[in-house]
Amino acid sequence: MKFLKWFQGRKDPSFSEAEQLSLYRLTGDIQLLGALYQPYMEMVFAVCYKYLREEAESKDAVMQIFEKIITDLKTHEVDHFRSWLHAVARNYCLMQIRAKRVFVTTEELDENQAEIPGNAYEAHEKADAKFTVLESCMNALAKEQRTAIEKFYMQEKCYREISAETGFDLNKVKSCIQNGKRNLKICMEKDEKA
Template sequence: MEEDLQWVREVLAGNKQAYAHIINKYKNPLYATILRMTRNPQDAQDFVQDAFLKVYHQLGKYKETGSFSSWLYRVAINHCMDEFRKKRYHSTQVELGEEQVIDSNHPEVVFLKKEKHRQLERLLATLPEDERLIMLLRYANELSYDEISELTDVPLSTVRNKLHRAKKKMRDTVKREGGYFHELSNDR
């Protein structure tokens, strides 16, 4: 976090090259979050680029009281939500390629990871947008409940409730449609 503050201060002092450090640190986790929101790799790339431009132009508004990562995610997710509200964006689900999902080349591992990923994506797609976003922030981006609350402007108790409800809905879907998703039984 201190490293982030140093880079922000350098950018604000005129060192535009320091912004590359911020982009390199956050581009992959931000892309993963936005990809799960849009379910379209090309749109996710465009939204990430737009979000980094927006963050750059709003960097002077960042108050050093909260974590920089939470602020960055808030700007990026708000940008996406604005695009959704403008109805300029229509989600079309695209099957993610194997290389985007796994690292191992073993056929059995490839198959199992791909199937697990497909099941998780289907389960997430059944959730309302607000619950899906909170699940992604918690489990894909590993943010704390407090960070999610700060990022989404949702009270901490509501974040906990939405996570609980989302996991319950996903578990119920797995039970109803068959199969077992081990991670849903772990209460992290």
């Protein structure tokens, strides 16, 4: 992974990653962030390739994820950069896959396919139905569970940020997320069986 060479050499080994992230938040020095990102580029590429299955697209994703974290890290406090970055890469790829599945152009469907069961149009309708069920199940959750899940999964906030915003202690945040996930799964499985 040589396509971000100019980031090399800026990382200061006398500072921990957490201190470097704080310094980035204070200064906005992109080269400092690049030096911090550079050792994880192969991991990010591997995650992207696992999901996207295309080398060029995965390389592009490594760059786009870097651009994403430039702004994300100005507002997110990250304790464990590697695991946070892994989650960001995974979520980015899943969103790319989802976008490809949802946005099907009319050129991709010829007129005859619109009538055939199992085509992209039908898959799109099934995805919409699942999304509707998910929304319904989210609304059925206890308010604290819903809040914690939205902040953790949709806003990509860490436990500490959720705790600060909601006033819940860290154990309650973890509990709300675990119980909320379990309740969502049960609700969605009930709908599948119905």
